[in-house]
Amino acid sequence: MGSKTPENEGRNGGTDEPPSSPANATGGEPRGAHLSRDGDGSLGDDGGDDDGDADNGACAAPLSLTGQPGSETTSKKKNKKRKKSKKKASSLTQSSPPRIPLSELFPPGQYPVGEIQSYAPVENTARTTAEEIRYQGRTHLEDDSLLNDYRKAAEVHRQVRRWTQEFARPGKTLTEIAEGIDDGVRALLGNDGLEPGAGLVSGLGFPTGLALNHCVAHYTPNPGQKEIILQSSDVMKVDFGVHINGWIVDSAFTMSFDPCHDNLLAAVKDATNTGIKNSGIDVRISDVSAAIQETMESYEVEINGKTFPVKPVRNLSGHNIKQYQIHGGKSIPFVKTKDQTKMEEGEIFACETFGSTGRGMTIDGPGVYGYGKDLDAPKRITSHLASARSLYQKINENFGTLVFCRRYLERLGVERYLAGMNNLVSQGVVEMYQPLMDIEGSYSAQFEHTFLLRESGKEVISRGADY
Numbered sequence: 309m310g311s312k313t314p315e316n317e318g319r320n321g322g323t324d325e326p327p328s329s330p331a332n333a334t335g336g337e338p339r340g341a342h343l344s345r346d347g348d349g350s351l352g353d354d355g356g357d358d359d360g361d362a363d364n365g366a367c368a369a370p371l372s373l374t375g376q377p378g379s380e381t382t383s384k385k386k387n388k389k390r391k392k393s394k395k396k397a398s399s400l401t402q403s404s405p406p407r408i409p410l411s412e413l414f415p416p417g418q419y420p421v422g423e424i425q426s427y428a429p430v431e432n433t434a435r436t437t438a439e440e441i442r443y444q445g446r447t448h449l450e451d452d453s454l455l456n457d458y459r460k461a462a463e464v465h466r467q468v469r470r471w472t473q474e475f476a477r478p479g480k481t482l483t484e485i486a487e488g489i490d491d492g493v494r495a496l497l498g499n500d501g502l503e504p505g506a507g508l509v510s511g512l513g514f515p516t517g518l519a520l521n522h523c524v525a526h527y528t529p530n531p532g533q534k535e536i537i538l539q540s541s542d543v544m545k546v547d548f549g550v551h552i553n554g555w556i557v558d559s560a561f562t563m564s565f566d567p568c569h570d571n572l573l574a575a576v577k578d579a580t581n582t583g584i585k586n587s588g589i590d591v592r593i594s595d596v597s598a599a600i601q602e603t604m605e606s607y608e609v610e611i612n613g614k615t616f617p618v619k620p621v622r623n624l625s626g627h628n629i630k631q632y633q634i635h636g637g638k639s640i641p642f643v644k645t646k647d648q649t650k651m652e653e654g655e656i657f658a659c660e661t662f663g664s665t666g667r668g669m670t671i672d673g674p675g676v677y678g679y680g681k682d683l684d685a686p687k688r689i690t691s692h693l694a695s696a697r698s699l700y701q702k703i704n705e706n707f708g709t710l711v712f713c714r715r716y717l718e719r720l721g722v723e724r725y726l727a728g729m730n731n732l733v734s735q736g737v738v739e740m741y742q743p744l745m746d747i748e749g750s751y752s753a754q755f756e757h758t759f760l761l762r763e764s765g766k767e768v769i770s771r772g773a774d775y
């Protein structure tokens with residue numbers, strides 16, 4: 309989930325350059341030309357390749373899914389069969405759509421370790437390796453059960469995004485995709501989140517984001533809204549979170565179906581990986597930002613014969629993560645700053661970057677992405693509105709300080725909550741999040757991983773074969 313860079317918030321980002329909106333960014337490509345192209349082709353291992361001429365002309369055969377949405381009964385039958393042959397369970401593969409709880413796929417209950425990166429030596433700085441600090445770090449990130457749960461959440465993310473990369477094709481609605489992700493996450497965690505308090509045990513870390521084109525981040529379909537159908541010219545950022553006991557894996561990728569967007573995706577993927585590589589204990593965050601900026605700005609993209617630089621989005625940033633708290637207070641901007649803040653042992657960061665062919669600056673768009681309880685909000689509130697009081701109780705019970713959206717509220721059976729919600733927002737106990745938009749006609753991409761600054765090394769917990 310993206311975070312607004314605090315110091316830049318509200319800045320209008322005036323630039324001398326003319327708005328670089330391509331005149332006919334949509335509709336200029338022959339529709340259907342790349343329909344059957346493997347959508348995650350741009351998510352491959354060679355994502356750092358900045359050669360714009362990558363020939364994706366050969367159309368991959370459309371991926372066939374072994375099960376279609378709605379084949380719930382078939383997967384349940386399969387589950388029963390599989391449960392009986394427990395010894396073979398480790399060789400099981402996930403169903404499509406994903407419905408087999410991970411606890412059945414990994415019967416000994418040990419989940420795969422993330423990518424371990426060793427720390428680069430940090431120059432010109434005395435390491436703050438006071439015993440107390442090191443011990444503090446150790447208390448949670450070296451806790452075996454916490455680590456194993458965190459790795460399980462990351463494996464849920466990998467398996468659900470694998471399905472998403474096959475399922476999310478032009479012609480699908482954003483609601484189908486978002487609900488598919490949400491249902492997959494809940495099924496793999498083995499927790500439908502419907503009982504009071506269940507959503508705090510495990511579930512979605514924040515509203516599943518499906519932001520298209522110049523919508524840079526913070527878009528999720530709301531109930532009752534006009535359906536948006538994914539188009540072959542679209543660039544879609546898929547940003548979802550999985551949490552267990554409030555420890556959130558925050559990871560995102562971008563899908564496109566037209567090779568003209570390949571360089572944009574490659575730039576942002578490269579920038580995110582550069583950010584991760586440069587991160588470490590006692591590293592100044594501004595040095596990470598500078599490396600991200602340099603990488604991102606070394607790319608350009610050509611759309612309909614017009615060339616655009618890839619700009620880092622200046623008012624968004626990566627962030628640290630705390631328990632039940634997606635934005636822990638530290639930011640990793642994508643442009644260098646004078647900030648002297650360092651990363652510390654025991655911290656968890658979501659390194660995400662956003663690149664745009666537009667202004668590289670967002671403004672709040674129309675509509676609502678989600679809501680999140682203010683961290684300082686009291687346990688109970690007084691309000692003249694009974695609906696606000698009962699809504700607040702529901703929020704405390706099911707989400708705590710996790711960010712949620714209208715779909716998540718409505719599946720709990722909460723109705724007619726808008727007046728109550730507006731009351732909570734105006735009281736300042738709940739914050740409302742809006743879509744974040746660059747200029748119309750521009751395209752933007754995002755890649756994001758969660759990593760843990762452990763004593764022994766950096767564990768990129770959400771790393772997969774795809775990105």
Ligand SMILES: [Co+2]
Pocket residue numbers: 309310311558559658660756
């Ligand atoms: Co994030």
